[in-house]
Amino acid sequence: MKRVLPVRLFWSLIILGLMTAGVSHAAIAAPLGDNGGLSILTVTDGQTEQAYSVKLQILLLMTALSFIPAFLLMATSFTRIIIVLAILRQALGLQQSPPNRVLVGITLALTILIMRPVWSDVYDHAFKPYDAGEITLMQAFSTAEKPVREFMLRQTQQTALEQMLRIANEPLDQNVEDISFAVVLPAFVISELKTAFQIGFMLFIPFLIIDLVVASVLMAMGMMMLSPLIVSLPFKLVIFVLVDGWAMTVGTLSASFG
Structure with a gap:
């Protein structure tokens, strides 16, 4: 290795x-x-x-x-989804369940589904003409970049984009179409990290309340030697299953991409 x-x-x-x-x-x-x-x-x-x-x-x-794995991590919805699912597992109090491979598999499946309009656009307007010999390879790359770039810019926050422009010593008042891909990519990643932690924070609050309630009850009963995490884990799992937590999480993640 x-x-x-x-x-x-x-x-x-x-x-x-x-x-x-x-x-x-x-x-x-x-x-x-x-x-x-x-x-x-x-x-x-x-x-x-x-x-x-x-x-x-x-x-x-x-x-x-x-470079495909790096592109998958940095230019698609993969980063946001995997971070949110990892935070959700931590909020539930589970260390290795679901395993990392299962989380990566779920994330990859959701990424393919969410990015399907982008892939379809690339296939119809870049790959098909290139395969038919109508355009060159470089023209295919230039055409394929447009839908990916539009998707990234829709998810990129203005503050992150301006910060990357300052780091690159480029003017802040230039048109979005003129911004180089080298600036859009890190701005998109920073925005994805921020959005993922915001969603993860909202998911963490209900489970944190359950932990606080269980800890308060145990202290009131004088059972301070018993770990609150052991008692609260079954309650969190039951509540998460009853409210169909996985479907809600997947729906929230999908809706966050518009």
Whole structure:
């Protein structure tokens, strides 16, 4: 596990070195059609079109795939949902139930469901035209960025966006369309963290009241040696199940994204 990151970093530096060194296209490109039908990246000089070699295309593709987990965490609804569910588990007084894998699975399923309009937009307007050969790869990336960017900006708070603009030394009065993705991404993450803790605080209050009531009753009965958490846990579980807490939590999370 310790060798994964250095290996990825090594290959990323190799690619960066090739790009910055200005290696000629003739050295790393092959004529179109020599790749056995596999053509992800192509270069053109206006008259002839060439495709990068299969090995280089696979290397670039595997490097891009390594960023998918980071994109899932930082540019979707995943962060807010997983934080709220983790706070809910802590508020219930449960340490390992549901397990982390179950929480991640639930979060991933909700993320796919909530982000489905965005994925559909990307598929219809970016992937389909690129697959049909109507647009280039870079045009597909530019088209796919728009719905993701719009989703992120809808969830981003103005104060967080202005703070990131100050950090980037960019003017605060520029149009939203002109703000770079490098500024939108951290602003979106900060906003998601703030919103997640706000929802988690509201979920924590009822369980905190139950803990206080149970602790007061135990002290009044002189049972100070008995932990209030042991007694309050069954009551919290029963109340949470009776009010259909999971459905309410999922509904609140879904509604928070508009």
